[in-house]
Amino acid sequence: MDSEMEPMYLPEVEGYDPPGERGEEIRQMRAAGIPIPQLLHLLAFKPDRTAPLTAFTQAALRGPSPLSPGQRELIAAFTSRHNQCLF
Numbered sequence: 001m002d003s004e005m006e007p008m009y010l011p012e013v014e015g016y017d018p019p020g021e022r023g024e025e026i027r028q029m030r031a032a033g034i035p036i037p038q039l040l041h042l043l044a045f046k047p048d049r050t051a052p053l054t055a056f057t058q059a060a061l062r063g064p065s066p067l068s069p070g071q072r073e074l075i076a077a078f079t080s081r082h083n084q085c086l087f
Contacts, residue, residue: 008038018044 008014017023022044029036043050061072 008041010041013041013045014038016041016045018047020047022047 018026022040026036026040026044029040043054061076062069065072067075
């Protein structure tokens with residue numbers, strides 16, 4: 001479990017070693033001592049169930065919009081900060 005983040009009380013999820021790109025991302029963050037966002041654990045645990053959420057997020061941040069992707073990222077970062085959530 002990541003020492004700097006509050007546990008989400010789902011040890012099976014946080015302790016899961018996922019395969020693929022998402023798993024490699026988690027392993028690199030862990031090796032570098034970077035706190036792993038709890039959402040990343042959830043997305044990696046059951047990717048077949050979380051793929052639609054990932055696709056929605058990418059479409060919202062990168063799809064057609066009067067706002068640039070940078071502006072949308074800034075809004076997301078501000079909202080996360082306001083909610084005291086790591087972005």
